[in-house]
Amino acid sequence: MLVIGLTGGIGSGKSTVAATMQQHGAVVIDVDALGRQVIAPSGRAEAAVIAEFGPGVADDHGHIHRPALAEVVFSQPDALARLTAISHPAINAELADLLRALPADGIVVLDMAILVESNLGRGYPRHSYTRVVVVEAPHELRVQRAVARGMQPDDVQARIAAQATDEQRRAVADAVLTNDGDLAHLTEQVTALWQRVLAWAAAA
Numbered sequence: 001m002l003v004i005g006l007t008g009g010i011g012s013g014k015s016t017v018a019a020t021m022q023q024h025g026a027v028v029i030d031v032d033a034l035g036r037q038v039i040a041p042s043g044r045a046e047a048a049v050i051a052e053f054g055p056g057v058a059d060d061h062g063h064i065h066r067p068a069l070a071e072v073v074f075s076q077p078d079a080l081a082r083l084t085a086i087s088h089p090a091i092n093a094e095l096a097d098l099l100r101a102l103p104a105d106g107i108v109v110l111d112m113a114i115l116v117e118s119n120l121g122r123g124y125p126r127h128s129y130t131r132v133v134v135v136e137a138p139h140e141l142r143v144q145r146a147v148a149r150g151m152q153p154d155d156v157q158a159r160i161a162a163q164a165t166d167e168q169r170r171a172v173a174d175a176v177l178t179n180d181g182d183l184a185h186l187t188e189q190v191t192a193l194w195q196r197v198l199a200w201a202a203a204a
Helices: 014-024 031-037 046-053 066-075 079-100 139-148 153-162 166-170 183-203
Strands: 002-007 027-030 107-111 131-136 175-178
Touching: 002 014, 002 183, 014 027, 014 107, 014 131, 014 183, 027 031, 031 079, 031 107, 046 066, 046 079, 066 079, 131 166, 131 183, 139 153, 175 183
Parallel strands: 002 107, 002 131, 027 107, 131 175
Antiparallel strands: none
16 A cells, blocks of 8 residues: 655645545545544544543533634643644544555555644554655745635734745655646646656555
């Protein structure tokens, strides 16, 4: 099985690339969605998060109230690290379960925003990504795209500042796609990339 880590900053077009790779035959796993899943009711990390942060982050039914948790995480200096220490191993365990259930000759894409900044997708050696694809776009274009989706410009700038830089992503990349044109241009790049992906899979 070939497992690829796909990453890119907000507004880069990462999700579009993931969808296009899925059309070519890849199984796409949304790692960000798994992050929400593990703290959802009966999620793998729900009980541990409530135990760590207290009943103040729970709703009337005893489940995590995401706005309350977010308020704690962003108001305490070490809270994000404490949350990550609980949630990221849970996400990696979910990933391992998902990957075990897939065909051994498959091609899997882990769609994740914080590949460089975390150990996500690398928690279990037999189920870790071995190739990295980075999607990037000019800064101002990324801001325009995110604003068009309803975000405030200041929030977008803050998100970009908090994420890894293009240079940090390129340093770990096996392939870089530059999404500075229209959808047709990006689709052409993904089609060309897919030939490399097939070669990676054959060599895996």
